[in-house]
Amino acid sequence: MEDFKNLEEKAKKIRRNVLIMLNKSGSGHSGGSLSIVDILVSLYFGGIMNYDAKNPNWEDRDRLVLSKGHACPALYATLAEAGYFDEELLWTLRKLGSPLQGHPDSKKLPGIEASTGSLGNGISQAVGMALAAKVLKKRYKVFCIVGDGEMQEGLVYEALMAAGHYKLSNLIVIVDNNGLQIDGQCSDVMNIYPLKEKFESFNFRTYEISGHVYKNLIDTLTTAKRNVISPTAIIARTVKGMGVSFMANRVEYHGVVPSDEELKKALEELK
Amino acid sequence: MDKKATREAYGKALVDIGKKDELVVALDADLSGSTKSSEFKKAYPHRFFNMGIAESNMVDVAAGMALSGLKPYASSFAVFVTGRAFEPVRQSICYPNLHVVLCGSHSGISVGEDGGSHQAIVDIALMRSLPNMKVIVPADYNETYLAVVASLDMEGPVYIRTSRAKSPIFTDDTTFKLGKAKVVKEGKDATVVACGMMTYIALEASELLRKDGIEIEVINSPSIKPLDEETIYNSAKKTNRVFSIEEHSVIGGLGGAISEFLSEHYPVFIHKIGMDDVFGESGTKDDLFCKYGFTKEAIAKRIKDKLNG
Numbered sequence: 001m002e003d004f005k006n007l008e009e010k011a012k013k014i015r016r017n018v019l020i021m022l023n024k025s026g027s028g029h030s031g032g033s034l035s036i037v038d039i040l041v042s043l044y045f046g047g048i049m050n051y052d053a054k055n056p057n058w059e060d061r062d063r064l065v066l067s068k069g070h071a072c073p074a075l076y077a078t079l080a081e082a083g084y085f086d087e088e089l090l091w092t093l094r095k096l097g098s099p100l101q102g103h104p105d106s107k108k109l110p111g112i113e114a115s116t117g118s119l120g121n122g123i124s125q126a127v128g129m130a131l132a133a134k135v136l137k138k139r140y141k142v143f144c145i146v147g148d149g150e151m152q153e154g155l156v157y158e159a160l161m162a163a164g165h166y167k168l169s170n171l172i173v174i175v176d177n178n179g180l181q182i183d184g185q186c187s188d189v190m191n192i193y194p195l196k197e198k199f200e201s202f203n204f205r206t207y208e209i210s211g212h213v214y215k216n217l218i219d220t221l222t223t224a225k226r227n228v229i230s231p232t233a234i235i236a237r238t239v240k241g242m243g244v245s246f247m248a249n250r251v252e253y254h255g256v257v258p259s260d261e262e263l264k265k266a267l268e269e270l271k
Numbered sequence: 272m273d274k275k276a277t278r279e280a281y282g283k284a285l286v287d288i289g290k291k292d293e294l295v296v297a298l299d300a301d302l303s304g305s306t307k308s309s310e311f312k313k314a315y316p317h318r319f320f321n322m323g324i325a326e327s328n329m330v331d332v333a334a335g336m337a338l339s340g341l342k343p344y345a346s347s348f349a350v351f352v353t354g355r356a357f358e359p360v361r362q363s364i365c366y367p368n369l370h371v372v373l374c375g376s377h378s379g380i381s382v383g384e385d386g387g388s389h390q391a392i393v394d395i396a397l398m399r400s401l402p403n404m405k406v407i408v409p410a411d412y413n414e415t416y417l418a419v420v421a422s423l424d425m426e427g428p429v430y431i432r433t434s435r436a437k438s439p440i441f442t443d444d445t446t447f448k449l450g451k452a453k454v455v456k457e458g459k460d461a462t463v464v465a466c467g468m469m470t471y472i473a474l475e476a477s478e479l480l481r482k483d484g485i486e487i488e489v490i491n492s493p494s495i496k497p498l499d500e501e502t503i504y505n506s507a508k509k510t511n512r513v514f515s516i517e518e519h520s521v522i523g524g525l526g527g528a529i530s531e532f533l534s535e536h537y538p539v540f541i542h543k544i545g546m547d548d549v550f551g552e553s554g555t556k557d558d559l560f561c562k563y564g565f566t567k568e569a570i571a572k573r574i575k576d577k578l579n580g
Contacts, residue, residue, distance in 0.1 A: 059340065106338065106367050114338060115367040121359055124328045128335020128343075135296060135318060135341060155359075158328035165323070 003046075004214045010081060011041045015243045016270045017077040017090055022257035025094040028102070031240040031253040033074040035178040035211070036145055039236055040064075040078040042217040043143060048225070050140070053083035056110035062140050063113045063129050067122025068147035068176060069103040070255075076100050076109075084111040119147065120155030123173065127159045130171040130231075141225055145174045149181030151192040157202075163231040164203035171231040172224045173204070176211065178240035180251045199233035211236030243270055273440045277415040277433040277468075278376040282307025284419035285344055286314045292423060293318075298333055298345040300326045305435070306346035306376040326356040333371045334363035342370060342423065348382075349375025349391030349432055353398055360428070365401040368427045373398075374419075378408075379518030380546065380563060381436040381468065386553035391432075392546045396523025398430040399496045405449060406496040408432045408466040408517070408525070412440045414493055417447035425449060434518075436556045438468035442491070452499035454506065458486035461512040461578060464503060466492050466525050469516040475567035476574065483575060487514075498528050504537055512540045514574055518565065521545040542577050544570060 014037050022028045043049045049062040066075050073093060080087045085099075092098035099108035103117025113129070116122035126144035133140055150156060163171050175195060183189045199206040205227055209216040217236070224232035240254070241247030244266040247258075258266055289295045289311055296318045303309040303321065312319035322329035326347050333343035346352065352375045353360065364371045378391045398406050405425060409415040415433055422429045444453075455470065456477055465473040470491040477487045488506050492499060507513050513533065515526035526543030533539055544564065551559060560566050564573065 065335075114335065115363065118358060118362040120327075121331050121334075121363050124331030124359065125335035125338065125363055127328070128332035128337075129339045130335075131320065131332060132336045132339030132341050135336075136339065155327050155331070158323075158325035159331070161325070162322060162328055162332065166320075 007041050007045055007214050010045050011037050012270050014041065014074065014077045014081055016267055017080070018073045019244070019258050019263055019266050021073050021077065021090050021093045023260065023263040024091050026257060027094060028073055028257055029070040029255050030247060030257055031180065031250070032068060032071040032147060032176065032178065034242045034244065034247065035238040035240045036071050036074050036176050037242065038212045038214065039145060039174055039176065039217060040074055042214060042221060044078050044082050046214065046218045048218065048221045049143065053111070056084060060138060060140055063142045065114045065116065065122045065126040065129070065142065065144040066104055067116055067126065067144050068119065068150055069117030069122060072104045075104065079111040085109070119150040120153030122146070123156055124159040126171060127163050127168065130163070130168040131166055133170050141170050141172060143172050143174065145176055148175055148177045148179065148186050148192055151175070151195065152190045160199065160202040160204070167229065168231045169228045172221070173231065173233045175233065175235045176238050177235050178238040180240045180254065182254045184251060195235050204231050204233040206233040206235065208235045208237070211238035212242060245269060274437040275412040275440055276435060276437045277409055277412055278307045278435060280412045280415035281346065281374050281376065281419055281431070281433050282310030284416045285311040288420055288423045289315050289318065292342060294340065294342045295423070296320065296336060296341050296343050298322055298329050298343060300324055300329045300347045300351065302347050305348070306374060308346045326351045327359045330356040330359035331363050334359070334369055337369040337371050344372045344374065346374040346376060348389060349378040349394045350389055353391065353394040353430065357397055361401055364428045365403045368403045370427055372422045372429045372431065374431045374433060376433045377435045378432045379434060379467065380551040380559045381434055381518060381556045383436070383556045383559060384553050387550035390551040392520045392551065393523065394432065395495060395519050395525065396527065399523065399528060403427045404496065405429045407493055408495055409493045410467060410470040410491050411438060411442050414442045414444065414447065417444060418493065421447040421449065432467065434468055436468070439471050441471050450494050450497040450499055452490050452492040452494065452502040454488060454502065455491045456489040458488035459510060460485050461487045461514060461574060462490060462506040462510045463487050463514045463516060463574070464490045464492050464525065464529055465516040466495060467518055469518055469565065472565065472567050472570060473516050476571040479567060479571040480575060485575060485578060487574065492525060495525050495528055498532060500532055503529060503532065507533055507537050507539050512578065514542050514544060516544045516570060519545050521547055544573060
């Protein structure tokens, strides 16, 4: 599959950039950034999202809200790859004066649709964008990536209830289900399961797929875009730290960046 | 004198700006009949969104709508829209400086019987502390109507505070200007800065004081942030004694704003009249105003005592 090969190469490059950015910034979230890369690559390069990097405020564009805002290095690297801004800007992550803030700031960087990072607020804003499309009679879709740990925030359920109530078929929520959060396993810290039944009970059409298999991701996202009846939830099973052997499934790398040596090793793996 | 609640003006103005601008949408959290956003619902049902009893989500949804080009007006009781939803107000509206107008009705202790749990007495402090937020506490129905209409063309987030109880309609302005206060009565012995329904009570208190030979200058200051520093400075310079009156805690509200400004630019005697770092309780509005010192008589006495003391 020629297409997927292309996507795999893009994902590798984005993962490399994420690790370089984090190494240069000296702080940030490694594990959760790496786990969403294939989801982002599917959205931006798999023919799912309509966007124009040279006209980021195009009013008919599809929106992506990264509700788990701490994973923004992955989004920044994806936006640079999509042509929203120069790749050089990536190396300013978290530095004074950089538009690449520690958590996404919609006022500072093109392609960032909402200021997020305080968990739960992103998905609610995504609901607002989806509702706005109905008022404005626009056909754009709103994609929203939430963390599985984020599912512990009560606000998420207020948002899900509203999305189901208003039958927001233009809203597609993707859960980055890597199973880990800072303090440990989601099921130990505060059990979030079952997830599928939660979404279904709020009248979402819900899918459980691998968050790293392009065919599954693209097929499911394509089906979700065609849903005109209800909002969609895609629970994407992912691996925190995906792509780097010594970071994979290691909660220690939630908020820890690679050292120079680790970076070297990781870049070798992602060649 | 005609009496109406300021929340009534919110409903009327919302309908009028909704007519003028199709991008105006209204959201409420199951209190539309109380906040009067129900008027907008009647006029424009397809642009009204009941978000249920979920104020935090309502505020975030409003932010998402603003990001999509709409002009959202979100209302609930002041205690909920500023308190329960404080975090979304901070993160999703103020931080990105989005043009969302929040209306908090049922503010202060004039809510009455619902009691202390429902009487917003720190909402001004909460909203005023947030960068980008504008805070407006109109004095009467007329001023509320004008402020809501004017808010359509303001930039960034705006908080408008309304009341449940009826109060006299005494202002006669025809436009509302953010950041402007107005001397509604001139005097030389002391300055009284007030907002909300306390402005009219301050005027009544000034009549009582006049009988005692005390001439107070009454300033109506609906724009708490930005504050009309010039008007307050000039009056303070003239009288050298400043009182603030508000249906809010004496910490962080209008009195706080005036104190912060004058202590830096013209240190002068200041006495803050409001809720004295206590919560309210159930009772009629009149009984509560008596107990907590918001009647014209109580205010006149307090000012007189301070001036003589």
